[in-house]
Amino acid sequence: MRPGEGSTLIRPLEEGDYQAVRAIHVEAQREYRGEDWNSLSSAQQEYTLYDSSEKALNFFRGSGYSFVAERAGEVVGFVLAYRTIVAPLIWIRFVTVLPHHRRQGIASALYREVVKTAQSKGIDEIFATINPDNVPSIGLHEKAGFLVRDIKGAWFYLSDVGGSTPLRRQPQGTP
Numbered sequence: 613m614r615p616g617e618g619s620t621l622i623r624p625l626e627e628g629d630y631q632a633v634r635a636i637h638v639e640a641q642r643e644y645r646g647e648d649w650n651s652l653s654s655a656q657q658e659y660t661l662y663d664s665s666e667k668a669l670n671f672f673r674g675s676g677y678s679f680v681a682e683r684a685g686e687v688v689g690f691v692l693a694y695r696t697i698v699a700p701l702i703w704i705r706f707v708t709v710l711p712h713h714r715r716q717g718i719a720s721a722l723y724r725e726v727v728k729t730a731q732s733k734g735i736d737e738i739f740a741t742i743n744p745d746n747v748p749s750i751g752l753h754e755k756a757g758f759l760v761r762d763i764k765g766a767w768f769y770l771s772d773v774g775g776s777t778p779l780r781r782q783p784q785g786t787p
């Protein structure tokens with residue numbers, strides 16, 4: 613048995629899990645941002661952690677597609693997902709597993725539960741955004757059967773245009 617390995621219970625997110633989910637989310641953000649995390653203001657940290665705020669967790673819980681993984685009575689990972697309003701699509705917002713429990717199939721088990729629930733409700737499509745540098749995340753999605761495509765972002769900064777919002781950028785050279 614690998615370190616941290618043991619029987620894992622996958623169950624729906626409950627209100628009593630909120631504190632544990634927030635603590636794991638904080639750890640995941642610290643891990644992802646490294647030193648930068650401490651230089652963020654508390655308002656910026658709070659913004660980054662919005663998905664594990666009480667309001668957001670109430671929403672994810674209500675949607676019925678969010679699950680936690682429990683080992684020996686402790687939450688060790690979670691997936692936050694919801695059904696979108698505009699289309700019959702499940703959107704996975706975030707998945708994470710505590711470092712000591714990784715590589716033991718926990719995220720895969722959480723994903724299986726999302727898939728099973730979607731299937732039971734006749735929903736055919738599940739979407740997740742992944743960072744192209746995140747090797748474990750790409751591996752998880754490929755192994756779970758996702759078709760991993762490149763996504764290019766288009767960013768617009770109001771500060772670049774002096775605070776005004778052009779509806780359409782003029783091609784260069786046009787008056």
Ligand SMILES: CC(C)(COP(=O)(O)OP(=O)(O)OC[C@H]1O[C@@H](n2cnc3c(N)ncnc32)[C@H](O)[C@@H]1OP(=O)(O)O)[C@@H](O)C(=O)NCCC(=O)NCCS
Nearest residue numbers: 706707708709714715716717718719720748749751752755
């Ligand atoms: C991504 C993450 C959720 C995977 O959780 P996990 O419980 O370790 O995943 P699993 O054990 O189910 O792994 C499934 C597959 O993903 C791939 N994988 C997972 N971790 C990997 C790693 N470090 N390197 C390469 N492939 C990896 C493997 O193909 C693995 O199958 P295998 O162990 O049979 O080879 C976890 O690494 C994590 O919490 N990372 C930080 C948060 C994050 O980046 N979340 C995803 C973005 S939203």
